[in-house]
Amino acid sequence: MKVIIAGAGAMGSRFGIMLHKGGNDVTLVDSWPDHVNAIKENGLKANFNGEDITVNVPVMLQSEINTDKKADLIILFTKSMQLNKMLQDIKPLIAKNTKILCLLNGIGHEDTIEKYIPMKNIFIGNTMWTAGLVGPGQVKLFGNGSVELENLGENQEDSAKELATFLSESGLNAKYSDNIHYSIYRKACVNGTMNCLCSILDVNMAEFGATKPAHDIVVTVVNEFAAVAKHEGVDLDIEEVVSHVESCFDPETIGKHYPSMHQDLITNHRLTEIDYINGAVSRKGKKYNIPTPYCDLLTQLIHCKEDILGAS
Numbered sequence: 262m263k264v265i266i267a268g269a270g271a272m273g274s275r276f277g278i279m280l281h282k283g284g285n286d287v288t289l290v291d292s293w294p295d296h297v298n299a300i301k302e303n304g305l306k307a308n309f310n311g312e313d314i315t316v317n318v319p320v321m322l323q324s325e326i327n328t329d330k331k332a333d334l335i336i337l338f339t340k341s342m343q344l345n346k347m348l349q350d351i352k353p354l355i356a357k358n359t360k361i362l363c364l365l366n367g368i369g370h371e372d373t374i375e376k377y378i379p380m381k382n383i384f385i386g387n388t389m390w391t392a393g394l395v396g397p398g399q400v401k402l403f404g405n406g407s408v409e410l411e412n413l414g415e416n417q418e419d420s421a422k423e424l425a426t427f428l429s430e431s432g433l434n435a436k437y438s439d440n441i442h443y444s445i446y447r448k449a450c451v452n453g454t455m456n457c458l459c460s461i462l463d464v465n466m467a468e469f470g471a472t473k474p475a476h477d478i479v480v481t482v483v484n485e486f487a488a489v490a491k492h493e494g495v496d497l498d499i500e501e502v503v504s505h506v507e508s509c510f511d512p513e514t515i516g517k518h519y520p521s522m523h524q525d526l527i528t529n530h531r532l533t534e535i536d537y538i539n540g541a542v543s544r545k546g547k548k549y550n551i552p553t554p555y556c557d558l559l560t561q562l563i564h565c566k567e568d569i570l571g572a573s
Protein backbone atom coordinates (compact mmCIF):
# COMPACT_ATOMS: atom_id res chain seq x y z
CA MET A 262 0.00 0.00 0.00
CA LYS A 263 1.35 3.48 -0.88
CA VAL A 264 1.16 5.50 2.32
CA ILE A 265 1.87 9.21 2.77
CA ILE A 266 2.46 10.56 6.27
CA ALA A 267 1.34 14.19 6.07
CA GLY A 268 3.08 15.79 9.04
CA ALA A 269 6.14 13.74 9.88
CA GLY A 270 7.13 15.21 13.24
CA ALA A 271 7.31 12.97 16.28
CA MET A 272 4.12 10.96 15.75
CA GLY A 273 4.25 10.96 11.95
CA SER A 274 7.78 9.58 12.21
CA ARG A 275 6.63 6.84 14.60
CA PHE A 276 3.83 5.75 12.27
CA GLY A 277 6.14 6.12 9.23
CA ILE A 278 8.83 3.95 10.81
CA MET A 279 6.42 1.25 11.99
CA LEU A 280 4.60 1.08 8.64
CA HIS A 281 7.94 1.01 6.77
CA LYS A 282 9.18 -1.81 9.02
CA GLY A 283 5.88 -3.55 8.24
CA GLY A 284 6.88 -3.63 4.55
CA ASN A 285 4.84 -0.72 3.19
CA ASP A 286 5.76 1.94 0.63
CA VAL A 287 5.90 4.99 2.94
CA THR A 288 6.68 8.60 2.03
CA LEU A 289 6.94 11.40 4.57
CA VAL A 290 5.76 14.98 3.95
CA ASP A 291 6.67 17.72 6.40
CA SER A 292 6.94 21.50 6.59
CA TRP A 293 10.13 21.82 8.66
CA PRO A 294 13.05 22.22 6.18
CA ASP A 295 15.83 21.21 8.65
CA HIS A 296 13.97 18.01 9.53
CA VAL A 297 13.30 17.10 5.89
CA ASN A 298 16.92 17.82 4.88
CA ALA A 299 18.30 15.78 7.79
CA ILE A 300 16.15 12.77 6.78
CA LYS A 301 17.23 13.16 3.13
CA GLU A 302 20.91 13.26 4.09
CA ASN A 303 21.14 10.78 6.97
CA GLY A 304 17.87 8.83 7.03
CA LEU A 305 15.31 9.07 9.83
CA LYS A 306 17.06 8.20 13.08
CA ALA A 307 15.14 6.77 16.00
CA ASN A 308 15.79 5.46 19.41
CA PHE A 309 13.17 2.71 19.19
CA ASN A 310 12.53 1.19 22.62
CA GLY A 311 16.23 1.62 23.52
CA GLU A 312 17.66 0.49 20.16
CA ASP A 313 19.22 3.06 17.79
CA ILE A 314 17.92 2.55 14.27
CA THR A 315 18.06 4.44 10.98
CA VAL A 316 15.28 4.12 8.46
CA ASN A 317 15.66 5.28 4.88
CA VAL A 318 12.31 6.61 3.72
CA PRO A 319 11.53 9.09 0.94
CA VAL A 320 10.64 12.53 2.29
CA MET A 321 9.26 15.69 0.67
CA LEU A 322 9.04 19.24 1.89
CA GLN A 323 5.36 20.20 2.07
CA SER A 324 5.96 23.36 0.00
CA GLU A 325 7.81 21.39 -2.71
CA ILE A 326 5.59 18.40 -3.47
CA ASN A 327 7.11 17.29 -6.74
CA THR A 328 5.10 14.25 -7.77
CA ASP A 329 1.56 13.50 -8.79
CA LYS A 330 1.91 9.84 -7.73
CA LYS A 331 -1.30 9.29 -5.82
CA ALA A 332 -1.44 7.72 -2.37
CA ASP A 333 -3.70 4.85 -1.31
CA LEU A 334 -3.69 6.15 2.25
CA ILE A 335 -2.72 9.51 3.76
CA ILE A 336 -2.28 9.70 7.51
CA LEU A 337 -2.59 13.26 8.81
CA PHE A 338 -0.26 14.01 11.74
CA THR A 339 0.29 17.77 11.69
CA LYS A 340 -0.29 20.00 14.66
CA SER A 341 -3.93 21.16 14.68
CA MET A 342 -3.09 24.68 13.52
CA GLN A 343 -1.14 23.27 10.51
CA LEU A 344 -3.92 20.96 9.27
CA ASN A 345 -5.67 23.28 6.82
CA LYS A 346 -2.43 24.28 5.05
CA MET A 347 -1.31 20.64 4.83
CA LEU A 348 -4.59 19.63 3.18
CA GLN A 349 -4.14 22.39 0.61
CA ASP A 350 -0.53 21.41 -0.14
CA ILE A 351 -1.06 17.64 -0.53
CA LYS A 352 -3.80 17.98 -3.17
CA PRO A 353 -1.51 16.52 -5.92
CA LEU A 354 -1.20 13.28 -3.91
CA ILE A 355 -4.94 12.71 -3.50
CA ALA A 356 -6.87 10.53 -5.96
CA LYS A 357 -10.58 9.74 -6.12
CA ASN A 358 -10.16 6.76 -3.78
CA THR A 359 -7.34 7.95 -1.51
CA LYS A 360 -8.31 7.29 2.09
CA ILE A 361 -7.50 10.02 4.63
CA LEU A 362 -6.98 9.09 8.27
CA CYS A 363 -6.76 11.90 10.83
CA LEU A 364 -5.21 11.02 14.21
CA LEU A 365 -4.48 14.50 15.57
CA ASN A 366 -5.31 15.35 19.14
CA GLY A 367 -8.17 17.80 19.57
CA ILE A 368 -11.84 18.20 18.74
CA GLY A 369 -13.55 19.05 15.45
CA HIS A 370 -10.87 18.35 12.81
CA GLU A 371 -13.45 16.73 10.53
CA ASP A 372 -14.89 20.21 9.86
CA THR A 373 -11.58 21.19 8.25
CA ILE A 374 -11.03 17.90 6.38
CA GLU A 375 -14.54 17.87 4.90
CA LYS A 376 -13.66 21.02 2.95
CA TYR A 377 -11.10 19.06 0.90
CA ILE A 378 -12.00 15.35 0.94
CA PRO A 379 -15.21 13.51 0.03
CA MET A 380 -16.86 12.13 3.16
CA LYS A 381 -16.63 8.49 1.98
CA ASN A 382 -12.82 8.70 2.11
CA ILE A 383 -12.50 10.29 5.56
CA PHE A 384 -11.56 8.20 8.59
CA ILE A 385 -10.99 9.79 11.99
CA GLY A 386 -9.59 8.49 15.21
CA ASN A 387 -7.10 8.97 18.00
CA THR A 388 -4.06 7.28 19.38
CA MET A 389 -2.42 6.52 22.71
CA TRP A 390 1.00 5.99 21.08
CA THR A 391 3.61 8.57 22.12
CA ALA A 392 6.69 10.04 20.45
CA GLY A 393 9.20 12.83 20.89
CA LEU A 394 11.28 14.83 18.39
CA VAL A 395 14.88 14.97 19.63
CA GLY A 396 16.03 17.26 16.82
CA PRO A 397 15.83 17.45 13.03
CA GLY A 398 15.68 13.90 11.64
CA GLN A 399 15.72 12.28 15.08
CA VAL A 400 12.94 10.85 17.22
CA LYS A 401 12.62 8.98 20.49
CA LEU A 402 9.98 6.24 20.62
CA PHE A 403 9.22 4.15 23.63
CA GLY A 404 6.30 2.28 25.22
CA ASN A 405 3.15 0.84 23.74
CA GLY A 406 0.01 2.39 22.38
CA SER A 407 -3.15 1.86 20.41
CA VAL A 408 -5.31 3.43 17.72
CA GLU A 409 -9.08 3.68 17.44
CA LEU A 410 -10.71 4.76 14.19
CA GLU A 411 -14.03 4.99 12.37
CA ASN A 412 -15.33 5.99 8.94
CA LEU A 413 -17.18 9.30 8.62
CA GLY A 414 -18.91 8.31 5.37
CA GLU A 415 -21.94 6.07 5.30
CA ASN A 416 -21.46 2.35 4.56
CA GLN A 417 -17.68 2.51 4.92
CA GLU A 418 -17.45 0.32 8.04
CA ASP A 419 -15.71 -2.49 6.13
CA SER A 420 -13.09 -0.04 4.82
CA ALA A 421 -12.54 1.27 8.37
CA LYS A 422 -12.09 -2.29 9.68
CA GLU A 423 -9.66 -3.08 6.83
CA LEU A 424 -7.73 0.08 7.71
CA ALA A 425 -7.50 -0.96 11.37
CA THR A 426 -6.25 -4.43 10.32
CA PHE A 427 -3.72 -2.83 7.97
CA LEU A 428 -2.28 -0.65 10.79
CA SER A 429 -2.23 -3.57 13.22
CA GLU A 430 -0.20 -5.65 10.74
CA SER A 431 2.61 -3.16 11.41
CA GLY A 432 2.19 -3.44 15.19
CA LEU A 433 0.13 -0.26 15.61
CA ASN A 434 -2.57 -2.05 17.59
CA ALA A 435 -5.55 -0.43 15.87
CA LYS A 436 -9.19 -1.21 16.29
CA TYR A 437 -12.44 -0.12 14.75
CA SER A 438 -14.70 1.97 16.97
CA ASP A 439 -18.43 2.26 16.34
CA ASN A 440 -18.57 5.48 18.37
CA ILE A 441 -15.48 7.46 17.46
CA HIS A 442 -16.84 10.77 18.76
CA TYR A 443 -16.98 9.14 22.19
CA SER A 444 -13.35 8.00 21.79
CA ILE A 445 -12.27 11.44 20.58
CA TYR A 446 -13.86 13.17 23.59
CA ARG A 447 -12.37 10.47 25.88
CA LYS A 448 -8.91 11.11 24.44
CA ALA A 449 -9.49 14.89 24.56
CA CYS A 450 -10.01 14.47 28.33
CA VAL A 451 -6.49 12.99 28.51
CA ASN A 452 -5.06 15.94 26.60
CA GLY A 453 -7.29 18.46 28.40
CA THR A 454 -5.68 17.43 31.68
CA MET A 455 -2.21 15.99 31.01
CA ASN A 456 -1.05 18.30 28.22
CA CYS A 457 -1.82 21.67 29.81
CA LEU A 458 -1.16 20.72 33.43
CA CYS A 459 2.21 19.06 32.72
CA SER A 460 3.18 22.12 30.66
CA ILE A 461 2.15 24.66 33.31
CA LEU A 462 3.78 22.65 36.11
CA ASP A 463 6.76 21.50 34.00
CA VAL A 464 6.44 17.84 34.99
CA ASN A 465 5.81 14.51 33.30
CA MET A 466 2.52 12.67 33.72
CA ALA A 467 3.74 10.41 36.56
CA GLU A 468 5.02 13.45 38.50
CA PHE A 469 1.70 15.27 38.11
CA GLY A 470 -0.19 12.11 39.12
CA ALA A 471 1.83 11.90 42.34
CA THR A 472 0.55 15.30 43.56
CA LYS A 473 -2.32 15.45 46.07
CA PRO A 474 -4.70 17.68 44.07
CA ALA A 475 -4.21 15.70 40.81
CA HIS A 476 -7.33 13.54 41.19
CA ASP A 477 -9.68 16.45 42.00
CA ILE A 478 -8.40 18.52 39.11
CA VAL A 479 -8.80 15.60 36.69
CA VAL A 480 -12.37 14.96 37.90
CA THR A 481 -13.34 18.63 37.50
CA VAL A 482 -11.90 18.99 34.01
CA VAL A 483 -13.43 15.69 32.84
CA ASN A 484 -16.82 16.87 34.13
CA GLU A 485 -16.53 20.05 32.03
CA PHE A 486 -15.65 18.02 28.89
CA ALA A 487 -18.52 15.63 29.66
CA ALA A 488 -21.10 18.42 30.04
CA VAL A 489 -20.17 19.86 26.64
CA ALA A 490 -19.96 16.42 25.00
CA LYS A 491 -23.44 15.55 26.33
CA HIS A 492 -24.82 18.60 24.56
CA GLU A 493 -23.43 17.09 21.33
CA GLY A 494 -25.00 13.68 21.95
CA VAL A 495 -21.86 12.04 23.42
CA ASP A 496 -22.54 10.57 26.86
CA LEU A 497 -19.18 10.10 28.59
CA ASP A 498 -18.90 7.56 31.43
CA ILE A 499 -17.14 9.98 33.79
CA GLU A 500 -15.74 7.41 36.20
CA GLU A 501 -14.31 5.29 33.39
CA VAL A 502 -12.83 8.34 31.64
CA VAL A 503 -11.20 9.57 34.87
CA SER A 504 -9.64 6.17 35.38
CA HIS A 505 -8.48 6.16 31.71
CA VAL A 506 -6.84 9.59 32.23
CA GLU A 507 -5.22 8.42 35.47
CA SER A 508 -3.82 5.31 33.77
CA CYS A 509 -1.35 7.78 32.15
CA PHE A 510 0.26 8.35 35.57
CA ASP A 511 1.83 4.87 35.54
CA PRO A 512 5.62 5.26 35.18
CA GLU A 513 5.81 1.68 33.90
CA THR A 514 3.71 2.55 30.84
CA ILE A 515 3.61 6.18 29.58
CA GLY A 516 3.91 8.09 32.89
CA LYS A 517 7.44 9.26 32.12
CA HIS A 518 6.28 10.86 28.85
CA TYR A 519 6.17 14.66 28.68
CA PRO A 520 2.97 15.35 26.72
CA SER A 521 3.35 16.85 23.24
CA MET A 522 2.24 20.27 24.54
CA HIS A 523 5.13 20.26 27.01
CA GLN A 524 7.50 19.37 24.16
CA ASP A 525 6.08 22.25 22.09
CA LEU A 526 5.85 24.97 24.70
CA ILE A 527 8.39 24.28 27.41
CA THR A 528 11.12 22.56 25.38
CA ASN A 529 10.77 24.33 22.03
CA HIS A 530 8.87 27.57 22.85
CA ARG A 531 6.34 26.85 20.14
CA LEU A 532 2.64 27.74 20.04
CA THR A 533 0.35 25.00 21.36
CA GLU A 534 -2.84 23.17 20.38
CA ILE A 535 -4.68 24.45 23.48
CA ASP A 536 -7.40 26.18 21.40
CA TYR A 537 -8.35 22.78 19.89
CA ILE A 538 -8.53 21.04 23.30
CA ASN A 539 -9.56 22.98 26.47
CA GLY A 540 -10.10 26.09 24.31
CA ALA A 541 -12.59 24.17 22.14
CA VAL A 542 -14.52 23.10 25.26
CA SER A 543 -14.53 26.72 26.54
CA ARG A 544 -15.90 27.98 23.22
CA LYS A 545 -18.55 25.27 23.05
CA GLY A 546 -19.43 25.88 26.72
CA LYS A 547 -20.11 29.55 25.94
CA LYS A 548 -22.19 28.56 22.90
CA TYR A 549 -24.28 26.04 24.88
CA ASN A 550 -24.40 28.16 28.07
CA ILE A 551 -22.44 25.59 30.10
CA PRO A 552 -19.89 26.95 32.60
CA THR A 553 -16.35 25.63 32.01
CA PRO A 554 -14.20 27.64 34.49
CA TYR A 555 -11.27 25.19 34.67
CA CYS A 556 -11.00 24.90 30.88
CA ASP A 557 -11.27 28.70 30.55
CA LEU A 558 -8.46 29.22 33.06
CA LEU A 559 -6.21 26.45 31.72
CA THR A 560 -6.56 27.86 28.20
CA GLN A 561 -5.67 31.34 29.41
CA LEU A 562 -2.72 30.12 31.49
CA ILE A 563 -1.27 28.29 28.47
CA HIS A 564 -1.68 31.45 26.38
CA CYS A 565 0.07 33.43 29.18
CA LYS A 566 2.94 30.93 29.10
CA GLU A 567 3.12 31.20 25.29
CA ASP A 568 3.45 35.00 25.68
CA ILE A 569 6.00 34.75 28.51
CA LEU A 570 8.16 32.34 26.51
CA GLY A 571 7.74 34.28 23.24
CA ALA A 572 6.33 31.14 21.59
CA SER A 573 5.95 31.24 17.79
Ligand SMILES: NC(=O)C1=CN([C@@H]2O[C@H](COP(=O)(O)OP(=O)(O)OC[C@H]3O[C@@H](n4cnc5c(N)ncnc54)[C@H](OP(=O)(O)O)[C@@H]3O)[C@@H](O)[C@H]2O)C=CC1
Binds near residue numbers: 291340343389392520
Ligand atom coordinates in the same frame (compact mmCIF):
# COMPACT_ATOMS: atom_id res chain seq x y z
N1 LIG B 1 3.92 13.59 20.50
C1 LIG B 1 3.06 12.76 21.07
O1 LIG B 1 3.44 11.95 21.94
C2 LIG B 1 1.63 12.73 20.65
C3 LIG B 1 1.12 13.66 19.76
N2 LIG B 1 -0.19 13.55 19.33
C4 LIG B 1 -0.75 14.51 18.37
O2 LIG B 1 -0.19 14.23 17.09
C5 LIG B 1 -0.18 15.44 16.30
C6 LIG B 1 1.26 15.69 15.80
O3 LIG B 1 2.06 15.99 16.95
P1 LIG B 1 3.62 15.71 17.08
O4 LIG B 1 3.98 14.54 16.28
O5 LIG B 1 3.92 15.71 18.53
O6 LIG B 1 4.21 17.01 16.36
P2 LIG B 1 5.72 17.60 16.42
O7 LIG B 1 5.92 18.42 17.63
O8 LIG B 1 6.68 16.51 16.31
O9 LIG B 1 5.87 18.57 15.23
C7 LIG B 1 5.06 18.89 14.17
C8 LIG B 1 5.64 20.09 13.43
O10 LIG B 1 5.98 21.14 14.34
C9 LIG B 1 7.16 21.82 13.86
N3 LIG B 1 8.27 21.65 14.83
C10 LIG B 1 8.23 20.81 15.90
N4 LIG B 1 9.35 20.94 16.62
C11 LIG B 1 10.08 21.89 16.02
C12 LIG B 1 11.33 22.48 16.33
N5 LIG B 1 12.06 22.10 17.39
N6 LIG B 1 11.78 23.45 15.52
C13 LIG B 1 11.07 23.84 14.46
N7 LIG B 1 9.88 23.29 14.11
C14 LIG B 1 9.40 22.33 14.88
C15 LIG B 1 7.40 21.32 12.53
O11 LIG B 1 6.55 22.03 11.60
P3 LIG B 1 6.61 23.63 11.24
O12 LIG B 1 8.03 23.95 10.91
O13 LIG B 1 5.68 23.81 10.08
O14 LIG B 1 6.12 24.38 12.44
C16 LIG B 1 6.92 19.89 12.68
O15 LIG B 1 6.75 19.28 11.45
C17 LIG B 1 -0.69 16.55 17.22
O16 LIG B 1 -2.07 16.73 17.04
C18 LIG B 1 -0.42 15.99 18.62
O17 LIG B 1 -1.25 16.55 19.60
C19 LIG B 1 -0.99 12.50 19.72
C20 LIG B 1 -0.52 11.56 20.59
C21 LIG B 1 0.79 11.64 21.18
Ligand SMILES: CC(C)(CO)C(=O)C(=O)O
Binds near residue numbers: 366452518519520
Ligand atom coordinates in the same frame (compact mmCIF):
# COMPACT_ATOMS: atom_id res chain seq x y z
C1 LIG C 1 0.68 10.95 25.22
C2 LIG C 1 -0.53 11.77 25.40
C3 LIG C 1 -1.68 10.79 25.55
C4 LIG C 1 -0.44 12.58 26.67
O1 LIG C 1 -1.45 13.47 26.85
C5 LIG C 1 -0.71 12.67 24.21
O2 LIG C 1 -1.69 12.56 23.48
C6 LIG C 1 0.24 13.77 23.94
O3 LIG C 1 1.40 13.72 24.36
O4 LIG C 1 -0.19 14.72 23.27
